[in-house]
Amino acid sequence: MRIKIEKRFYITKWQEVCIILASIVLAFSSGALVFHFLGVDPLEAYKMMIDGSLGDFYGMSETVAKTIPLIMCSLAVALSFTMVVWNIGAEGQFVLGALACTAFVRYLYVDNFVVMLACMGISALLAGGLWGAFAGFLKARWNVNEIITTLMMNYVAILLLQYFVYGSWRDPTSLGFPMTPLFPKSARLHQFFSTRVHSGIFFAVIIALILWIVVRKGVWGYEIRVSGQNPKAADYAGIRSTRNVILVMFLSGAIAGLAGMAEMAGLHRRLQPGFAVGYGYTAIIIAWLARLHPLAIIFVSFLFGALFVGGENLQIAMRLPLSSVQILQGLILFFLLGGEFFRNYRVSFIFRKR
């Protein structure tokens, strides 16, 4: 028997879906093995995850609440990936957005919901955007690798967050817990049906729709796709790629920043060190799984939201560490990237009769 590997020219949608499904199945099977060695029945664990996240109204609402930041962060990275700019810094831009809107509430509070919403939103957009644009500028000007800069800036952002919540912004009445005071009423987003699902969900869906239209139909969307796919062809078409790199990184960071603001005003209503639980990193997996399609991102984010909530459930009911869910996420990404090989190559087995 011989194994023959040939480069693929073309892949049908159906094959692509099969490869993604196969990667997910393989990821969960290997995850089952991990659960087994942790001394837990894998089937029961998976059942518990599904029950906890999708089984009842409360679980469902929690899943949606987690889905909101995931959608926005995923849209943010997907936009940059469309131009083949690798923004790995959604986590940091998310934190910066939260920091900026908290600063606004702390120092420039106005008791008017509309004014506050606008000001918090704009400050978060600017903060996240500039955090991203800085990496974009370095790339455009000196060709500094954006993967490294955005990744490192995540640590800077998280340490900044800790500096404020442990330091000058700490609530004096919090009994020493590192957190800011609760936001006043007019600086909060509405929550529905006494769940934790908040109106930030509209931001997420609207941004998804806008990106879908802009990237597919818009002049600018076409330009960044050309710049990403073939920078030399972009020069040939008179597209200013360097300017677009900065702009894409700004917008990408801005969307992630807005996600941070929505998370603050909608869910936590105060700044705490633990609110950044890695949405910005999970977003990379989601964007990849959704093939950068803004509407598919909504759907995939929901599944990952369920994974998060299910994981929390697992943590409580089975006393497993949260990292066990992160292992599962890691496995999904691992098999997905492995699946890339089968997207690009066709493997056939040749049986030869002697």
Next chain:
Amino acid sequence: MPLMNWGRDMTESYLVKMRGITKAFYGIKANDEVDFDLKCGEVHALLGENGAGKSTLMSVLCGLYQPDDGVIVVNGRKVVFHSPKDAIARGIGIVHQHFMLVPSLTVWENMALGSKDMKFVIDENAICERIKELSQRYGLDVDPLTPVWQLSIGEQQRVAILRMLYHEANILILDEPTSVLTPQEIENLFITIKHMKEEDYGIVFISHKLREVFEIADRITVLRRGRVVGSMKTFEATPERLAEMMVGTSGVSEVRAAKEKPESNGKPLLVAEDIVVKNDKGLIAVDGISFTLRENQILGIAGVSGNGQGELAEALSGMREIESGRLYFTVEDVTYASARQMVDLGVKYIPSDRKGVGLVPNMNVAENVALRKYWQPPFKKGFFIDWDEVYRDSKSLVESYEILTPGVNIPVRMLSGGNLQKLILARELSGELKVVIAMHPTWGLDVKATAFVREKLLSARNDGSAVLLISEDLDELLALSDVLAVIYRGKIMGMIEGPKAENIEEIGLMMAGIPTSVGGGNVIDED
């Protein structure tokens, strides 16, 4: 099977025997039951159009590809190569068209790479000694201590050949070795080849240029569409017969030999005055070039690649900054115009690198048609592109240029080279058209596509446009150009009006940078 007998029956003088070699890519047979032999002390030319399967066959011989079927016998023993390393161990060395040297390393370092006597500690002196000895023996003069990036193309080729000799290859495959050389460098290469022949090397000479094959080869095998269409001794062959074998009898239309004489003084369209352009490394690539490109005129630019042609083409199409000098479009100063402004004026550009510059391989046909016109009406509507309009335009272009594609929503990476070029041509020649800058427009195309491209350029000229044709193919330049300029190190060495075959020698000298005093008054003096 008769196969087992070969090794014993045949005299040792057969270095290589290939039998029934078949190799398919994506279901298309690049080699179909090909037989090929090589004897000691012979130059065996492998002739054929681009895509005939020459390179595939030789890649099989040097271990780069494993054949789907067939047998290779080297020095009387059946062999199976799993990698080029196996082939080199059997004495088979290939010199690729692009030499595959490491530019930042010195000559001797390049030689030592992959050498089997590389020890933990490298004996630089011993290696240099051997290189000097080999280079003296075969007249391949190079300094082992020079970094490769400082060498000219001809010198780099010498290094690549020496490298194979250093690795003790006795079977040398030269893949289109003359395509990057000046006529004088070609002469030197041929002297080296003859030298090696006398020393019982076997040489495979891949080419599609008949003239060279007749000069150097002892035996000729012609491939067409992956099959051997004929194999003969050189003295038995005639150019007419070989050409017919290469092309087939499919009756390909020739470029109109009798092109109408241009209107002697068409209106000037593109005027360059002493322009200077730098390359990516910041060195001067175009060093003060002036010309006038007129209506109904094809201005050919001949020269060995890397003498500033690419930078010139990019500067004229607005993609590269002009450092000094002036560029005018009719009377308008366009020295600082952008690529987009040039397109809007009707100055179009056909780049040599189709997939790298001219197209976005992962995007579909329509998206590639949009590439150079999406900002113009009727395609742009506010912030949006009217894709319906683009698709309509694409479909009509695909039809009128006979582009073979299953549809306009197919990624262009799936199209063949000829169809890629037709697509670029269709896009550039449609819409406002005044000037076409065409760089190597027929490079790598088959005969039919070549004829198509040339005809389109000619008809653009006859319709009142100007064409700047940059090419390395002298036959093409002579057939199409109304005026021919020769470029060397960023300078124009001379211009010949109405160039003919008799001018080839002067052109060759000018390409090598040797100024000629061409008589007959057909050289335009630049004052």
